[in-house]
Amino acid sequence: MRILEVCRIPSGRAGFRQGEDRARLPFHLQGTQGVPGICLVAEAIAVASRRLQQEILDVCDFLEEGKRRYGREYTQSLEPPEQPIALGDLEFGALDAATAKMYHESYHYIGSYRPGHHFAFRDRNSGRIVCIGSVASFDLIHAEEKIAPHIDPRSVSVFSRFFAFRWAPPNTLSYFWVKLRRQMIEQYDTKLMFSFINPNLGFNASSHKAAQWVEFAHEEGTRYMYLDRRYRTMRFFVENYGASDPDQLKEKLGSSFEVSTIDLRPMLILAIPLQRRARKAIPTNPHLFERPVL
Numbered sequence: 001m002r003i004l005e006v007c008r009i010p011s012g013r014a015g016f017r018q019g020e021d022r023a024r025l026p027f028h029l030q031g032t033q034g035v036p037g038i039c040l041v042a043e044a045i046a047v048a049s050r051r052l053q054q055e056i057l058d059v060c061d062f063l064e065e066g067k068r069r070y071g072r073e074y075t076q077s078l079e080p081p082e083q084p085i086a087l088g089d090l091e092f093g094a095l096d097a098a099t100a101k102m103y104h105e106s107y108h109y110i111g112s113y114r115p116g117h118h119f120a121f122r123d124r125n126s127g128r129i130v131c132i133g134s135v136a137s138f139d140l141i142h143a144e145e146k147i148a149p150h151i152d153p154r155s156v157s158v159f160s161r162f163f164a165f166r167w168a169p170p171n172t173l174s175y176f177w178v179k180l181r182r183q184m185i186e187q188y189d190t191k192l193m194f195s196f197i198n199p200n201l202g203f204n205a206s207s208h209k210a211a212q213w214v215e216f217a218h219e220e221g222t223r224y225m226y227l228d229r230r231y232r233t234m235r236f237f238v239e240n241y242g243a244s245d246p247d248q249l250k251e252k253l254g255s256s257f258e259v260s261t262i263d264l265r266p267m268l269i270l271a272i273p274l275q276r277r278a279r280k281a282i283p284t285n286p287h288l289f290e291r292p293v294l
Contacts, residue, residue: 066106073099074106077129080167085130087169090121092179095132100161103132108163109201112233116160119183121168121176131164131172133180140194142289143217143269150280151191157184159195173207185274192278197268198222208270214282216271221291224260227253234294244294267291 066074100118105111116136120129138144138156147153159180164172184190194216197205205213225232225246234244241252246259269289273279 066102070102070106074102080165081123081126081128085123085167085169087171087175089123089125090130090169090172090175091124092119092121092176092183094118095120095129099129100132100134103129103163104134104161108161110161110233111231112236114160114235116157117188119176119180121172121179130168131162131176133159133163133176134161135180135184135193136160138194140269142292143194143287146217146283146287147192147281151278155189155191157188157190157193159193174211177211181272181274191273191275192281193272193274195270195272197270199265199268205268205270211272213270213272215268215286216282217269217287217289218266219269219289219291220266221293222264222267223291224264225249226258228256229258234291238294244292 095118097115097118099120101113104113114134114136116134118132118134120132122129136158138153138158140158144153147156162173162176164176184193195208195213197203197208200222205215223246225234225237225244227237237244237249241249243249243252246257249257250259269286271282273282
């Protein structure tokens with residue numbers, strides 16, 4: 001059995017010693033308090049295996065929940081098309097709230113429904129949904145004071161959700177945005193739109209920036225909050241428990257509530273003016289916000 005020798009690794013820090021086969025085997029020690037010790041690889045593997053098994057069970061439960069709630073519509077949407085779909089096959093149109101809710105909760109990485117105006121690209125040949133996008137009302141209070149001198153906040157919306165299947169044709173987001181932009185201008189007289197990008201998940205906003213979105217602000221204070229091991233949004237906790245303050249939520253929910261402790265990069269708030277006057281609301285350099293605690 002291979003043994004790793006650990007030399008003065010501070011508590012809660014990752015460390016390794018390179019073995020004879022030059023394999024670098026990372027592991028995590030809790031509570032070593034700087035005392036030399038010996039960590040069995042088998043023990044580390046067992047811990048990782050238990051965590052992996054729990055993650056697999058959580059994913060299985062998540063998929064089963066989707067099947068129970070949405071039935072055949074959910075399972076059919078997971079099946080890839082028999083023939084490749086091209087951009088020319090896509091047809092833009094409105095999406096009902098019930099179907100949008102299924103996509104928000106079951107497919108989008110945030111995992112929660114946000115009301116608003118919902119749209120989709122469907123394959124004109126089969127009618128199946130290729131991607132969905134949703135627009136919500138503007139509720140970024142910390143951004144409102146920055147744009148109010150230039151534009152009526154009631155003419156502002158938030159591009160809150162977008163999801164496309166892996167088999168969607170290339171450039172689906174860009175094509176979808178062209179259609180959505182026209183829809184928001186003609187039907188709702190929207191003058192400015194915002195969208196969030198989370199760089200902690202590897203998103204770099206390249207598709208948005210290619211479509212002329214610009215950085216409006218960086219929002220610091222990003223934290224991930226969990227209820228019963230399921231990620232939940234700040235909006236979820238405010239709507240259901242009346243607060244987003246971790247200390248208050250911990251007091252209310254006890255051990256079922258957890259919050260991330262690692263440092264996270266600021267969220268990016270992107271903006272795009274849809275009408276000429278709204279360009280005045282775009283700063284020369286991005287604003288710096290602190291995520292509000294409600």
